[in-house]
Amino acid sequence: MGTGRRTLIATAVTVVCAISVLAAPGTAFAAPTPTPTATPSPAASPTPAPSKDLEAVRLKLDGLYHDAAVATDAYNAAEEKTKKQSAEIVALAKKIVAGQARLDGLKDRAGAAARSQYRTGGLPDAARLMLSDNPGEFLDGAGRVIEGQRATRGLIEEMTRTQQDLKQYAADASTQWARLETDRKARATAKKKITTQIAAAEKLESRLEKRDKERLAELERQAAYKAQTAWLDSGVLKDVNGKATAEGKAAVAYATAQLGKPYVWGAEGPDSYDCSGLTSQAWAAAGDPVPRTSQEQWKQLRHVDVRDMRPGDLIIYFDDASHVAMYIGDGAIIHAPRPGRTVTIAGAGSMPILGVVRPDAN
Incomplete structure (x- = not known):
């Protein structure tokens, strides 16, 4: 992933989350840190x-x-x-x-x-x-x-x-x-x-x-932030360097284009999405249709180790596979979180991970 793209991801996370949830203190990423005037660090942000x-x-x-x-x-x-x-x-x-x-x-x-x-x-x-x-x-x-x-x-x-x-x-x-x-x-x-x-x-x-x-x-x-920090501190990203396939890049591009659109349960776009509606439509646009629900995506798609994941892979969350997001690299995901929220970028470890599945066969 190029420096410009990583800068874009880091900036998007800053705008959406108001704090850095993608990198724990001391964790190195290729994207430069946003300027302090634009985004105060988590430690500097007073919290009641x-x-x-x-x-x-x-x-x-x-x-x-x-x-x-x-x-x-x-x-x-x-x-x-x-x-x-x-x-x-x-x-x-x-x-x-x-x-x-x-x-x-x-x-x-x-x-x-x-x-x-x-x-x-x-x-x-x-x-x-x-x-x-x-x-x-x-x-x-x-x-x-x-x-x-x-x-x-x-x-x-x-x-x-x-x-x-x-x-x-x-x-x-x-x-x-x-x-x-x-x-x-x-x-x-x-x-x-x-x-x-x-x-x-x-x-x-x-x-x-x-x-x-x-x-x-x-x-x-x-x-x-706490969950993401603990996930990163485990060293999980140390060996994660998989490159996206052409289909994976297309799926990520589709998901990225949906940023800011509202979560609506049962929705598959183009104006709103639920979590699996976003991932299924992204991969349909990439030419590799996947099951509609997060549970079926977990059941039917090929499982890969977290350390082998690459952009475009789907991360399934919670023991009942009730949530899904798309990995986009550098420890980040795009997902439709819940009612009242919009499609956003977040830390991949900010929720309990059940596992990772791969939609494309390449």
């Missing part, structure tokens, strides 16, 4: 002494927003399933229409064969031979009759297969409708939980005085 009550509020808010994130993942998963099931039902309906048309055509052919047989009088072959004035002509005709009988048997077998196919299509469609209804209910339940948790968090925040809100925001920054 946090009260136990306010810290309890912060933890409570974290819990509410975490539960909302889990419910958002469930909502997104149900939404993806309903889209897939709706498409499958449409495909089955088309098969049923085509199959019915084919069956109607087969029935017409069978009816024509039956009418032809009726016109011959339905006499046994022996009787028709005795009554015929031209045995040779009769035998020629008998050969054609045998061929017609074989064709009729084939026609009946084809009608039977088509009827069986139609029956199976109808059964499959019924199953998909049942699944669709189940997932619609799951989506509605998740939506209710999301709105309940977010409303509770907003109500809790609304009770705070302006000064307490400022102190709460400072507590959030301090907690993120």
Whole structure:
């Protein structure tokens, strides 16, 4: 990563976070430190002494927003399933229409064969031979009759297969409708939980005085800074020097272009995003689609060691894989944090890391 790009990242972090959360004291990065006049260092920034009550509020808010994130993942998963099931039902309906048309055509052919047989009088072959004035002509005709009988048997077998196919299509469609209804209910339940948790968090925040809100925001920054510092002090970035692939660069470029856009649960852009909406859309834009939810991204994508990660990789957070961010290098991530926040740059270690996954195969 060039000096200019690293300067851009460091400056963006300064503007967004108001303190340096990407580097602990003594940790060297290629990007130059912003000027003291533009950004005071964390140590120089006076902070009111946090009260136990306010810290309890912060933890409570974290819990509410975490539960909302889990419910958002469930909502997104149900939404993806309903889209897939709706498409499958449409495909089955088309098969049923085509199959019915084919069956109607087969029935017409069978009816024509039956009418032809009726016109011959339905006499046994022996009787028709005795009554015929031209045995040779009769035998020629008998050969054609045998061929017609074989064709009729084939026609009946084809009608039977088509009827069986139609029956199976109808059964499959019924199953998909049942699944669709189940997932619609799951989506509605998740939506209710999301709105309940977010409303509770907003109500809790609304009770705070302006000064307490400022102190709460400072507590959030301090907690993120402390976590990031501990992560960096572990030496985790010592051997991290992976280079982004072309696809990874494209994904990072897409995510970077979304900075400042609001978090909205269930959103996939272009005006707003939730955490996995941002990462899935970034990789779709890069030409490597990934699962929609953070939990499925964790389950389905290739896991890599933290020390092997490179820009474009996705970092999955919390034991339940309820949050995801994109690594952009130099210990930084881009992510959509939570309701009330915007797409931003933060420290990769500012939240508990579950692991790292790689969307591209190169």
